[in-house]
Amino acid sequence: MGFAAKSYCSLLCMLVLLITICYSQEDYASSKATYSGSPGCFERPSGACGYGEFGRKVNNANVAGVSMLYRNGSGCGGCYHVRCKIPKICSTDGVRVVVTDYGEGHGTDFILSDRAYSKLAVPNAALELFPYDAVDIEYKRIPCRYPGYNLKLKVHEQSSFPAYLAVIILYQAGVYDITAVEVWQADDLEWRCMKRSFGTVWDLPSPPSGPLTFKVQVSGNGCTKWVQMTNVVPNKWKAGDVYDTTIQLS
Structure with missing residues (x-):
């Protein structure tokens, strides 16, 4: 009993340590930020991530374009402080x-929406910014939070x-990047890999x-x-439709 109890405790400690490592927070990194209406700022009006209107309105329009952090599209959907x-x-x-x-x-590294850029300032000082x-800024990756929203597939x-x-994953919570997507081929009983077309x-x-x-x-x-x-997607799907997955990342 003593050995079993010690083994159980050791295993529990290892699991707690693993969870702690997986969800450890990064330190702040230094960089620079500008805003979308700034002279000399180059962005893609259509949205390189492929989110469309969702990419302009999500998070109360506190959104950003990024350069290095884009990572060929895998950085899309990430949240930063x-x-x-x-x-x-x-x-x-x-x-x-x-x-x-x-x-x-x-x-x-960051091109903020005008709304997000103004929130860098103390109250009533946005016009000075x-x-x-x-x-000069400092930033770090933080978990995304979408209370009341499940993962959605568009x-x-x-x-x-x-x-x-072609599909897009919306409302990805947590600190995760989407690195692969597969769809089930029922008649062949195998998963088929989807290709990253652009962005997400x-x-x-x-x-x-x-x-x-x-x-x-x-x-x-x-x-x-x-x-x-x-x-999650019905037999007769249509372009532009959004489907609720009933699940969420955490």
Whole structure:
């Protein structure tokens, strides 16, 4: 009994340690930020992540384009805490943003929406911040939170039933990047890999007939796992439709 109890305690401690490692928070990193209306700022109006209107409105429009952190699209959907460093103008609270685009300007990592940029300032000081085309900042990755929202799967507008399917994952909570997407081919009893078309858009020519089951690989802070979304897309899917998965990352 004593040995069994000690073994159980050791295993429990290892599991707690693993969870702690997987969800450890990064330290702040230094960089620069600008805003989307700033001269010399280059961004893609259509949104390089492929989110469309969702990418402009999510998180109360506190969104950002990024350069280095874009990582060929795997950085799309990530959440960051950003705060600037100008005394008496910048707030220590900063702003929490969601990555929805790719952009470059003034050697920055972040191109914030005007709304997010204004929240870097202390109350009533936003107008003093905008003349700075670029500001020194510090930032770190934080978990995304979407209370009341499950993961949603959107059939991208470029899709064409039944020959070509492209999908986007919306409301990805936690600190995870989406690194792979697969769809179940029932007649062959195998998973088919989807290809990252651009940003966070994953596509597949000649997709299986529905209802469709997907499997999404997510990675973050040294942890990788698969999340299955069963029969989430109906047989006769349509481009532009959004489907609730009833599950959520944490």
